Amino acid sequence: MANVSLIHLKKQFGQSVAVSDFSLEIADGELVSFLGPSGCGKTTTLRMIAGFIDPTAGRILIGGTDVTALPVHQRNTGMVFQRYALFPHMTVAQNVSFGLEMRKVSAHERDRRIELALDMVRMTEYKDRYPRQLSGGQQQRVAIARALAIEPKVFLLDEPLSNLDAKLRLEVREEIRALQQRLGLTTIFVTHDQEEALAISDRMAIMHDGKVQQVGRPDVLYEQPENFFVAEFLGKMNFFAGTCVGPGQFKTTDGLLLNVDAVTQSTKRVGVRPERVELVAVATSGNNIPVTVQSSAYLGSFVDVVLAGPNQQRLSCQVPNTATVSPADAFTTGRGLVMNFKASDCVVFNEEGDA
Amino acid sequence: MSAVSRGDARQARLGACLAFPSSLVVFCIIMVPIVLMFRYSFNFHDPVHIMREGFTFENYVKFFSDSYYRGVFFDTLKVAATCTLLALLFGFPVAYFLAKTQSRHKSLLIILLVFPLMVGNVVRAAGWMVVLGNAGAVNALLVWLGVIAQPIKLLYTPLAVVIGTTAVVLPFMILTLQSVLEGIDFAVEEAAQNLGANMFTTFWRVVLPIAAPGVAAGTMLVFILCMNAYATPVLLGGSGITMMAPSLYGQIAKASNWTFGSSMALILVIATMLIALSANWLIHRRYVRTMAS
DSSP: OOOEEEEEEEEEETTEEEEEEEEEEEOTTOEEEEEOSTTSSHHHHHHHHHTSSOOSEEEEEETTEEOTTSOGGGSOEEEEOTTOOOOTTSOHHHHHHHHHHHTTOOHHHHHHHHHHHHHHTTOGGGTTSOGGGSOHHHHHHHHHHHHHHTOOSEEEEESTTTTSOHHHHHHHHHHHHHHHHHHTOOEEEEESOHHHHHHHOSEEEEEETTEEEEEEOHHHHHHSOSBHHHHHHSSOOEEEEEEEEETTEEEETTSOEEEOTTOOTTEEEEEEOGGGOEEESSOOSSEEEEEEEEEEEEOSSEEEEEEEOTTSOEEEEEEEOOSSSOHHHHTOTTOEEEEEEOGGGOEEEETTSBO | OHHHHHHHHHHHHHHHHHHHHHHHHHIIIIIHHHHHHHHHTTSEEETTTEEEOSOOOHHHHHHHHOHHHHHHHHHHHHHHHHHHHHHHHHHHHHHHHHHHOOOTTHHHHHHHHHGGGGSOHHHHHHHHHHHHSTTSHHHHHHHHHTSOSSOOOOTTSHHHHHHHHHHHHHHHHHHHHHHHHTTSOTHHHHHHHHTTOOHHHHIIIIIHHHHHHHHHHHHHHHHHHHHTOOHHIIIIITTTOOOHHHHHHIIIIISOOHHHHHHHHHHHHHHHHHHHHHHHHHHIIIIITTTOO
16 A cells, blocks of 8 residues: 655646646545535546546656556556446456456466455355346445455545445445455545545545645534535535624624624634524523524434524524424424524634635 | 236237238248249259259259359458458447547437448449549559559459448448447446556457457448448459359359359358358357356
């Protein structure tokens, strides 16, 4: 395994910039996910690392070696594709063997490593099957074994779970994470699913419009979003526009006074997560905002309540399911409630949307 | 379950009913002449009454014992094999490009490919005569470039037949290959490269085996067309080369030797079928068997 350095990586297709100035250091054995909406440049970046796309500018280092000019087949990366891309005319074992044959591994050693790789993904008993005889989850596990059998320097996954159904997605995701940690694989995981990224990553890079918005640990990104996009993209957030009117004091455009710990002179917007707010009947200590229930969705472990704020703005609140009161009774449409949250739970943004 | 199978059975019966009329027509217009010809080929040749009923192998013996006809047969095989191979070599890259291209002009390119099929073989052969003749474009260009002093003989040679026939069958090869290549998920190429295969190995070990059903189908179709070519060999080959179809036509229409012509026709049909089917079988055994579901 090896560390990966992306140095001022840039890709332009004609006039449109797919990736602009992406710099990132990925440590040996670290799992970094690229997360963002489609078209944000995450897959383009991954494909530049694998060598399928030549960067317009910048350099890629794998294990300290500059691979920017190396063709795909000399880079020694192990890639797992969204649609598996198994060779349909080869058995499971032959698929795994392919990369080893390319490396001129002796037949004896090859058999050992095929066995090892298939055992890793619990597919040994299927080694003589053809891909078409396997389910989607099994095919993706074979693709993982095939990529890892060559003992790559970096493990690259391009939305590997998006073609699997919900239950399998969770299973394979946990399997990938367990493997990655056991083998100490330097891994780059591309996804558009934030839950997936949060669950699996050591660090995440959130991308938008070809630009990296923020890189960091999942909890840091969620708790301390550096800008408006990250706050909005990762989970949900309620926003209030307004201005700072004194130390710890923020006045919304609706004229409500909020206590916000982090507020500064440049603060133009305050945000609070839906699971950090409480719905109460009567205003108590902390910030109180009068709201009206618009609708509620029962989601098992919590109830998602959509509310209308003072200026008819849309707010949301996640109420944990404590089973003491039926959500249908508690959140009838049109009911007036108070949205209550702490000064310390607020996140602030300036004019440009930066924290 | 039983309702489904009953529905299936009804579907199958309906299908059989719908297929019956066309099957009957095909049987009559294809099988009846072949059966008749098969019978004629064992009759005795008679210069006065054209043929006499009987049973003899003399037509077949004559064909295989006469070095001239053996030559015609092997020339036909050689030309057909060469043209099929050339069509595969030239056609594969075009079909591959068509299957992979994201160009919005793709349908236009396919129309261009089909366009020559709208012009008859005879007209196209006439075009090649203009290009390949002693005063034709190729000779004029070579003389002008100083490569040759005198025009060389291109028309009425086996080369002219090979060029003309390849041009005729190329669109068939490309379209057949393209329809199969279209179904390949080209991510497998990227996977192969990622695993350490260079472009050549990727093609040889991954793309070609997956495309094998298309190669088999295209090769078989084109080989059959080449073996039975008539207009192109007559117009471009002249007296330089004689192929089976023109030769047996001569026997039946000009020499009025129906029995010998019939035996030649049957030899052509059987040889073509045997070679095409065994080539198909070989390709399937090598590549396709593993992928059949």
